[in-house]
Every structure is written in C-alpha cells, then in structure tokens.
Amino acid sequence: MLGYGKIAYVNLTDKRVEIADVDEELAFKYIGGRGWAAYIIFKNIDEIIHGTHPSNILIVATGPLDATIFKGGSKTTFAAISPQTGIYGDSNVGGYLGSMMRKAGIDAVVIKGASQEPCYLLIEDERVEIEAAENLWGLHSKDADKKLREIHGDCSIATIGIAGEKLVNFACVNVDWDLRIRRHGQAGRTGMGAVMGSKKLKAIVAKGDKEVRVADPERLANIAERLKDQITGSKLYESWEKYGTMSTIEWSNKAEALPTKNFQYTKFDDAEKFGGEAIHRLKEYTSGCANCIMPCGHTISVGEDHVTVDYENIAMLGPNLGLSDLDAIAKANYLCDYYGLDTISTGSVIAFVMECFQRGILDEERVGFEIKWGDAEAVYKLIKFIAERKGFGTLMALGVRELSRCIGEGSERFAMQVKGLEISAYDHRAAPAMALSYATCDIGAHHNRSWAITYDVEVGRDNYGEDKASKVIYLQHIRPLFDMLGVCRFPWVELKVDPNLYAEAYSAIVGREFSLEDLLICSERVWNLTRVIAILRNKIDVKDDSLPARDFEDPIPEGDTKGFRIDKEKFMNLLRSYYKLRGWNDQGWPTEEKLLELGLEEAAEKLYG
Numbered sequence: 001m002l003g004y005g006k007i008a009y010v011n012l013t014d015k016r017v018e019i020a021d022v023d024e025e026l027a028f029k030y031i032g033g034r035g036w037a038a039y040i041i042f043k044n045i046d047e048i049i050h051g052t053h054p055s056n057i058l059i060v061a062t063g064p065l066d067a068t069i070f071k072g073g074s075k076t077t078f079a080a081i082s083p084q085t086g087i088y089g090d091s092n093v094g095g096y097l098g099s100m101m102r103k104a105g106i107d108a109v110v111i112k113g114a115s116q117e118p119c120y121l122l123i124e125d126e127r128v129e130i131e132a133a134e135n136l137w138g139l140h141s142k143d144a145d146k147k148l149r150e151i152h153g154d155c156s157i158a159t160i161g162i163a164g165e166k167l168v169n170f171a172c173v174n175v176d177w178d179l180r181i182r183r184h185g186q187a188g189r190t191g192m193g194a195v196m197g198s199k200k201l202k203a204i205v206a207k208g209d210k211e212v213r214v215a216d217p218e219r220l221a222n223i224a225e226r227l228k229d230q231i232t233g234s235k236l237y238e239s240w241e242k243y244g245t246m247s248t249i250e251w252s253n254k255a256e257a258l259p260t261k262n263f264q265y266t267k268f269d270d271a272e273k274f275g276g277e278a279i280h281r282l283k284e285y286t287s288g289c290a291n292c293i294m295p296c297g298h299t300i301s302v303g304e305d306h307v308t309v310d311y312e313n314i315a316m317l318g319p320n321l322g323l324s325d326l327d328a329i330a331k332a333n334y335l336c337d338y339y340g341l342d343t344i345s346t347g348s349v350i351a352f353v354m355e356c357f358q359r360g361i362l363d364e365e366r367v368g369f370e371i372k373w374g375d376a377e378a379v380y381k382l383i384k385f386i387a388e389r390k391g392f393g394t395l396m397a398l399g400v401r402e403l404s405r406c407i408g409e410g411s412e413r414f415a416m417q418v419k420g421l422e423i424s425a426y427d428h429r430a431a432p433a434m435a436l437s438y439a440t441c442d443i444g445a446h447h448n449r450s451w452a453i454t455y456d457v458e459v460g461r462d463n464y465g466e467d468k469a470s471k472v473i474y475l476q477h478i479r480p481l482f483d484m485l486g487v488c489r490f491p492w493v494e495l496k497v498d499p500n501l502y503a504e505a506y507s508a509i510v511g512r513e514f515s516l517e518d519l520l521i522c523s524e525r526v527w528n529l530t531r532v533i534a535i536l537r538n539k540i541d542v543k544d545d546s547l548p549a550r551d552f553e554d555p556i557p558e559g560d561t562k563g564f565r566i567d568k569e570k571f572m573n574l575l576r577s578y579y580k581l582r583g584w585n586d587q588g589w590p591t592e593e594k595l596l597e598l599g600l601e602e603a604a605e606k607l608y609g
C-alpha cells in the first residue's frame, strides 16, 4: 500500500518472525503509531495477563508521515499494557528510530512472548532478525548503545538500562544516546522499559536508507514547502530555536504552576537558575530528531558527559525536589537516563519520599539514610537504589501509588498520581481544564494528551465552564493524532502551524483524501478504544477519573493564586459535561451508540454484548 511499509510480528518465545502488509482497516481507521498499538492490544486483550508477563505485547510503531519529505519530525510509539497502571500505556519518542524503521521498510514491530536469553532486534531491509545480547545484559543504556553502534554503524538504537532489566515499573527506553547531531530522547512514561526487560529484549536497532514510496510526490513536495515556510516564517521560531521547551520554566513559575516540593507550592524563588535563559547560556549544542527543521534538543554538560534537557525533566527533578543548582539537577537527569528511568515518575517518587520525611512518616531507620528537600546526594543515591531495586528502592520502584499503599499513614493523600501514573509537571489546583486533562487521560496523568493549562490561563483560573470540557476533548483528539501520524506536534503547538497541512500531507502520501476532521475521528476512535481496554482490564470508571486528595483539600499557600484548590462539586459537574460531550454514560463508559458510531463494533460487543 502506498505510503506504508510492512509490519513485523515477532515471537520471542519461539523465535519466529513474520512480515505482513498493512491492511486497509489498520491504515485508514487507525493510521499508525498509537492507533495501531491500541487496535492490536484490544484484539489480544483476553490473552494478556499483566505488564511484565510474557503474554504482554509490545508494539513499536511509527506513522505514515515519518521519513517522507514532509519535515515534521520523527516520532515512534512504544505501547503495551503498562506494568505500572495495568491499563493501556504508551510513550512517544523522537530521535532517528522511526525514520530508520520506515527507511528499512518496517513501519511497526509487534513483539510477543519472552526470550530465555538476552536478545536484541535488528530491523533492516524489510527484515527483522533476533540477535543474541548476552554481552549487553547488565550494561547501562549508554554503553549498550555504544557497543551496538560499533557493530552496526549508521543506525538508530533503542536500549533499556539497568532499571528496565530489573523491571522497575517506570523504566524508560533510551533512543540514540548523545550523538550530538541526533537528539537523544526517551520513551519515558508507563514503564515500556520494564516490558522490554521482561522479554529479555535489551535493544532495538534500525538501519535503513530506502525512500518511502508515496502516492503523489509532487503534491507532497508542495505541502512540505508550505510547512517549511510556516515553520521558518513563524514569529515564534527565533525564541523556539533559542529556548526550546525550557522557557516553560519561567512561564510556569509566573503562572504559579511550577510543581515545588511535591506539588505543595506552585512557584520557586530560584527558577531563573535553571530556566530557558540559563540553559541557553550554558548549552553546548542543540540536536534534533530525524526529519526536523526546528531542533530543540538543548544539551548541557554533566562532568565529562552530556544531558539533553526538557521542561518536564528539569521541573520534576529540580523545584519538585527543592533543588535549585542546575549542575545537580542536570546530574539527576543524566542518572535517570543512564539507569533508564522515567524522569517524571522518578522525580515524583523521590518528592513523595521527601514529603514523608518532612511529615515524620518515614525516617532514617526505615529508609537507610536521612533525606531532606534539596539534598542532591540523597537524590543521586535514591535514583541508583530505585534502578537497582536495592533497599528502600525496591518499594520506590513500584511507583508512587503502590509505594503510598505500602507506607499508609494517610500518605495516599499526597501521592501525586492518577490511575497509577505520576502527574507530570504542572500544578493544576488553579487550572480546572488541566485538572480534567489529568483525571481523564487514557494512560494516567500525563500532560502530553491535553496541555490545557494555557487555556485555563486564557479564560480564567476559577472557571469550570463547559467550554473547558470541550477544549480538553479537542486536545485529547488532536495531540495524540501526531503520535498516530509519526510526527512531532511542536510545529503546531509551539509555532502555530496550520494542522490542516498534516491531513493534506497524509492524503498525498496514501493517495486518498482525508480532511483534518476525518483524522480527528480516527483519533477519537483510538481514545474510545483505549478507554474500553481500561474498562475491560481494570473496570475503570468515574471513580478513577479523579485526582489526589491534595488537589481538593490543600489550597495553594501563596502568590496570586493563593487559596485556589479544585472545587470537588464543580469538578464533578465538569466531568459530567465531559462524559456527555464524549457520548459516554454517567459511569464514564462509552455508550454502545458511540462505539457503533465510531465503527468499534467488536468493542461494543465486548462491553454490551
């Protein structure tokens, strides 16, 4: 099919690989990336026992816009049932992985079973080989990446670190470690590193240089030119080039949304020490993902090495832990990458432990050493303990929800998570739309599905109007659409590029006409499908679309938003509006009519049949 490559089905238990064409249903109803992942997981839902069981299925999928002349960046989705939340989980990463996969003729790899011995996958020339990796097991991501690069030359590499091998619930996957030109990134959220570890899969190597065949190259060239003009002509381009996502530190601090000391406070006095300006002054180089003309990988040195920083990492490992020294924050970030841990979840778990110390719930005797806000040495030690599952790190490796259940003593009220996933770096007590985004996000609390806080700032911090529910739904459809298409959302989010260009490009690539509205229906279909998966697996409903007790009970203690907290009654009304607008019932289940309207007959049958 024009515009698409093949899908590789790999069974690691019996070492079988089958290569298949993409069929019309997958292509035009689910597009690619997370759309394919949701479909495949749903189809196999009854077989999957839990996140780190061999029955789990890991899908690594890129999308149809990647590796074409449409320079929208390269993105790949890692998806499976999450070991951390028990429901559908996915995480999206840049680098060169997706592009190399597409140029090797493989759009997605669907990995079943588990190997007895350590292995890695080599994707090349429309083939996938299972290779031995005994010599890589036990290595940190960076070292495994280096060894593989020595063997395979110009390629893209996804590796897990020690945390993935030890099945830490929030282990990440590193892609393309520190190559200077190529952006180093992580599929951080929902524990995809642990899923790889459970399959004894240390790495995925992709190597390709073939052109992707598209239906209408001339039309695509014209659209690509318009995209380029909109990116480089944007008045926001210069500031993006200078700061990337890092200027969000200053924005968030000013908006009083910067998580500080486990979301107790919303601003931090020393924020300028690690914000956009500071990083701009100190950065050694900027790297980009494949197919990107607006690179944002700002990279600073850590000792003799480097780390590529983003807003989320710095916020969760900086102010949220009471750390202001950029060197210390960068080192914590580096260690998370090195061991293969998600920075957001790691920052949240450590902050939770620090607050337990602050409140006298934990002490030196229980944890092994004293832990205070802003203690960098303790942070480094805890990161290592978590990754290696040593001492108290064994409990921390479960994530904040399970950890708070083990500790008890009322600590659950400040365990900052939704559905088992740690909340990312925006305090939302004065931001009802952002709060709704977190409460309803399909993988647990993650900002990238619906970054609605700018809308809260625009239309009112104490406004719980129905428009906020509509806005969240729109964002939950359009933002994940980029993950389905295999491209970066930043040109649209940050530089205000016309999203219709993406639909035009898709149409030119596959040779069938799709409007943006058509694609948004595909994204809505996927959103409903991941909800059905959550219902079938964990009986997720209205009780789970909620927030930590802190959000309802602890008012913001200072600043212009002093006194704000989430009003429970108004929040429940907003949630009811959200369900109604989505076509879901009061319990938060998609109605049968809604599922049928979206062409999800099998899902309707499973829920209501």
Ligand code: SF4
Binding pocket: 072, 073, 074, 094, 095, 183, 287, 288, 289, 292, 293, 294, 295, 296, 297, 488, 489, 490, 491
């Ligand atoms: Fe990658 Fe940044 Fe470019 Fe997006 S804008 S493709 S994240 S380098």
